Amino acid sequence: MSADLQTPYESGNQNQTTTWEQCIAFYQRLAERFPAILYFSQIGVSDAGVPIHAGVVSADGVFDREQIALEKRPVFFNNNGIHPGEPEGIDACMALVRDFCIEPDRLARLGRTVFLFIPIYNVDGCHNRQDTSRVNQDGPEMFGFRGNSLHLDLNRDFIKCDSLNAQVFNQFFTAWDPDVMVDTHTSNGADYPYTMTLIHTQSDKLGAGLGQFLRQTMLPAVYQDMAQRGWPTCPYVNPILESPDQGIEEFLETARFSTGYAALHHTIGFMPETHMLKPFADRYASMRALVEVVLDFTVSHGAQIQQLRDAARQLGQTRSHWPVNWQRDDERVSTVNFKGYAACHRPSILGDYSRLYYDKNQTWEKPIPYYNHFKEAVVVRSPVAYVVPQQWRAAIERLQWNGVEFERLSANKTVQAQSYQIRSVQSRAHPYEGHMFHDEIVLDAVNGQHQLREGDVWIPLNQEQARYVVETLEPQAHDSFFRWGFFNSVLEKKEAYSDYVFEDLAAELLQTEPELNKQFDAWKLAHPELLTDQSAVLDFIFTHCQCFAEPEWRRYPVLAIFE
Template sequence: MTIDLQTPYEQGNKNQSTTWAECIAWYQDLAQRFPRVLGFSVIGMSDAGLPIHAGVVSADGVFDREQIRAAGRPVFFNNNGIHPGEPEGIDACMALVRDFCVDPARLAALGKTVFLFVPLYNVDGSVNRANTSRVNQDGPEQFGFRGNARHLDLNRDFVKCDTLNAQVFNKLFAAWDPDVMVDTHTSNGADYPYTMTLIHTQTDKLGGALGAFLKQTMLPHMFAEMARRGWPTCPYVNPVKDSPEHGIAEFLETARFSTGFAALHHTIGFMPETHMLKPFADRYASMRALVETALDFTVANAGAIMQLRRAARQEARARREWPLHWAMDESRPSSFRFSGYAARYSASELGQYRRLSYDRDAPWERDIAYYDNFVADIVVATPRAYVVPQAWREAVERLLWNGVAMRRIEADEVREVQYYHVTSVASRPDAYEGHMFHDDVQLEKRTAPLLLRAGDWWIDLDQDRARYAIETLEPQGHDSFFRWGFFNSVLEKKEAYSDYVFEDHAVELLREEPALRVKFDAWKAAHPELLASQAAVLDFILANCERYVEPEWRRYPVLSVL
């Protein structure tokens, strides 16, 4: 290999990561030199106005997405630099793509599989370069920043899509429909000997035969192969208490994260997390080994993976019930042979508390509890279809970006539908990634004849993208559009009253509406402390009377056709 084909990482001291400008210029040069191996192009723009690139490697020089999909070829997707302060995947991908170009045997080993990659996803954060934002990390000498130009974390944005990056990613993912995805990261947490840890699509949530294949076949192979390559790997270290010796829990990666988003498309997703306290050269080498291990397994088992994904979509079409929310089953832990360091506790020099540290001179190895079973704790009956009123453009856009099949209703019609009345919402007290996220949502199902307008969107669930539609449109889904606040305006009552006028009228309403009187009496008995508040009393009467009802208040606008 000539010196000019070395990556910036390979040319340096093994503690330097490429800059965004170096990375893109290097790929552009490589694509010009090897036009029958590598296609490289701009796929969109970031919020800061910087181009986002993607590349395609194929053994036969076919890069056209439509041609590749029509041929039914497997697609492996490698995303890098979502957190530019965790850059080893950026540098490892460059070397892997270069080797495809210069090594005919390595390229031929791809067979029909297409290697799709985003070289550096968070381009805004990558140009915000320093060495101060990763307080616990050992190298490299310079790196980018976690937030993008809008100070948002792109690995929380896959459903809400506040950033242009996420909108581009949604469209790219839906268009290419990858079979396996690896999104590269660096961890932050406990200390232990492993350089590589691994988050994967939670297998119970992925579900069915596809989830079983991941758990019983693919993951055991990957852990064994990584050990053979000299990089023993463990599941992502998510301690159930303060240190791993008490057990670790599998990471429930909901759809805001890349692997959870992938699951909405029945894609197997991996989020390798190298350990932040290991040298950058080791993190780079282990990351390359992990990506290659996942890729080689995908190539060898592409037919089985693609068949399982087709079966998962067929199963989704036929499901009578759909799980929306999962919780860890603490009663059924499995075990994992874990290598760790002894946890030590000592008095802090900073405050009046005891602090945790790890003693690297006291290593240990033993079986620890591994909580890797999750059960669906919220399940809903699957409707025949949803109707999304055209007024809610933000939801409609995201459904379309993700390839959900939809049609416009052609003429006004009144139809018996089911809808949710939102009885209560508990939200986070502080903003989370630009939103007041709803942690708890309580609903009441109701049925009524409602007007469907010409131009509203009909979404039949007998389609391949049913899972994305269900888990984003059902309000109690982990990362539903509702939880992210897309429909907040329905939670606000639009009309009010003057208390001195309504006081007398409220007495009349209680006399005229017996059902209201029953509700009011029950409310008084349950909340005697509120009877001293005129606002609380009158608010209850206005909210529960029939005469001044606002039908749209707290009515979730997405309708279910049964």
């Protein structure tokens, strides 16, 4: 092999990862030398103005996205470098694409399947290069940073799309519509012998035949093939208590994460997590093996996966109810055979407490509890359509980026619709990825007449992107637009009062509004300690009276049409 076809990892001491400049130049050389195998191009720019690239490998030189879709060719997507401090996937992908170019037998085994990849997704973080930010990680010598130039974690940005990267990714992913995705990572957490652990799209949440196929057919095959390649793999180690021997639970990857976002498009997603404390060379080798194993399975089962995805989309167009929130099912507990290190404790030398450590001289292997089932926690009735008023442009943009079909009303009209009145919201005390994320929401459904305006967006649910629509527009969904604060202005009451004037008006309101008086009496009984607080008393009357009500206050603006 000529030197210019070697990756930095291969040409160094196996503790090196590529820079962004080296990586892009490497793919550009390959694409120039092997134009019938690799197409490589820029798909966008980051917030710092750095180009974002993607590549396509095809055994017969077909790179056109529309032709690939028309011919129903399976698409396997490998995303790398979302966290550039976890870089083994970046380097493994470089070598795998090179081997497609120079090994005819390997290329031929792709058959009709297309290998789609983003070499480095967080290009800003890749340029922020140092050797200190990964506190517990064994190599490589230098690496990139988790955050992008906006200090965002891009694996929390797939729904809210604060970054240009996510906006590009949403449109790229929707356009290519991959059947299977592998998004490469390195894990923090407990210590154990495994180099490779695996997060996958949660099967119950993925649902229908696709989720069953993933759990019963695809995952067993992946674990078996990894073991045969010398890299025994276990589920992502997410302990329910302090250490794995007490049991682990499946990771509920909601739509903010890559695999949860993929599920909105009925794509099977994998997030391999190599173990931080294993040498970089082992992490690299196991990551390449994992990508190849999942790719091989996709090649041999591509048609079946596509049929299951089509069936899931068709079901979404006709289903009467949608689960939008999930919780662990403690009544259905599986077991998994696990190899571990003894979890021990000893006094800390830093403070007056006992600290955890893992004794690698004490190994064990036994079945442990595995909570790998989730049940529907919130289910909503499926409307005929949703209406998003045109002024909520940020939500509408994201619907467009994800291929959602809608029409703009050509005239004003009055409709009977359901809206939500927001009774209460509890948000995180500190910013989370740039937002005051809403953890707890209490809603009341209200039916009534609403005036729609010319230009408002009408979104029918009998479409392939129904799942994306429901899980972003229903407020109680795990990562809805509402939870991320897209509609925060409706939570603010716009008018106020002067206490010395409103004091007299409030007394009159209690006489003229019997329901208000009843609510006030109940409030006084529940909160006698607040009766000495003028602001608390007047605020209650002001916010609950009908006379000075603001119709838009605490009314979720998206409407559901059921007739």
